[in-house]
Amino acid sequence: MTTDLDLGCTCGRVRGIARGVSPRTVNHCACYCLDCQSFARFLGRADDVLDEHGGTDLFQMSPAGLEFTAGLEAIACMRLTPKGLLRWYAGCCRTPIANTLASSGMPFVGMIRTFARGPADTADAALGPVRGYGYPKSASGDRSTLPEGGLPTALLLARLMTLVLRWRLRGDHRRSSFFHADTGRPIVEPQVLRTEEWEELRRRSR
Numbered sequence: 745m746t747t748d749l750d751l752g753c754t755c756g757r758v759r760g761i762a763r764g765v766s767p768r769t770v771n772h773c774a775c776y777c778l779d780c781q782s783f784a785r786f787l788g789r790a791d792d793v794l795d796e797h798g799g800t801d802l803f804q805m806s807p808a809g810l811e812f813t814a815g816l817e818a819i820a821c822m823r824l825t826p827k828g829l830l831r832w833y834a835g836c837c838r839t840p841i842a843n844t845l846a847s848s849g850m851p852f853v854g855m856i857r858t859f860a861r862g863p864a865d866t867a868d869a870a871l872g873p874v875r876g877y878g879y880p881k882s883a884s885g886d887r888s889t890l891p892e893g894g895l896p897t898a899l900l901l902a903r904l905m906t907l908v909l910r911w912r913l914r915g916d917h918r919r920s921s922f923f924h925a926d927t928g929r930p931i932v933e934p935q936v937l938r939t940e941e942w943e944e945l946r947r948r949s950r
């Protein structure tokens with residue numbers, strides 16, 4: 745069984761649907777890396793995006809399952825560094841949306857749970873338990889209370905690659921809301937942070 749999850753930014757302008765979500769079709773994980781923490785700080789949303797250890801709750805899914813139903817024109821994109829991930833957010837209220845690679849060729853979107861709307865227990869059931877925690881060495885706060893178990897970062901990435909290969913073979917790389925189907929270019933030109941801005945965000949994430 746799969747679920748269609750309602751998505752939306754805090755102010756309600758950007759809305760969408762994540763179709764066909766189930767524990768088998770997505771990679772539900774949490775990421776403690778400094779870049780994910782820096783993104784939440786860039787948005788001014790660290791308090792409601794990050795958990796007590798600086799973790800971001802996210803689920804990686806096929807871009808073909810993501811559809812925007814309103815507010816596409818408000819979607820903004822940034823990169824922490826010139827070669828960093830594309831980090832998508834709602835420019836209206838600075839709600840994080842997703843991370844992607846810089847081109848559409850490796851088709852996945854790392855949806856940030858903050859962008860999910862609707863009852864939390866519906867999303868909990870659709871996503872299943874967190875499969876693993878990425879980059880726990882970058883976690884903040886009291887390490888002794890970090891969640892235990894789950895796949896290590898390398899196996900999380902391996903599971904993602906298996907899913908991505910399947911999605912690529914299915915042609916999902918041509919069905920992403922974030923990239924033009926004909927050119928593979930992002931729909932919005934990403935803003936790249938200046939080195940000083942990025943260093944300042946990282947400093948605050950330690």
Ligand SMILES: [Zn+2]
Binds near residue numbers: 753756757758834838
């Ligand atoms: Zn908004």
Ligand SMILES: [Zn+2]
Binds near residue numbers: 779
């Ligand atoms: Zn991360």
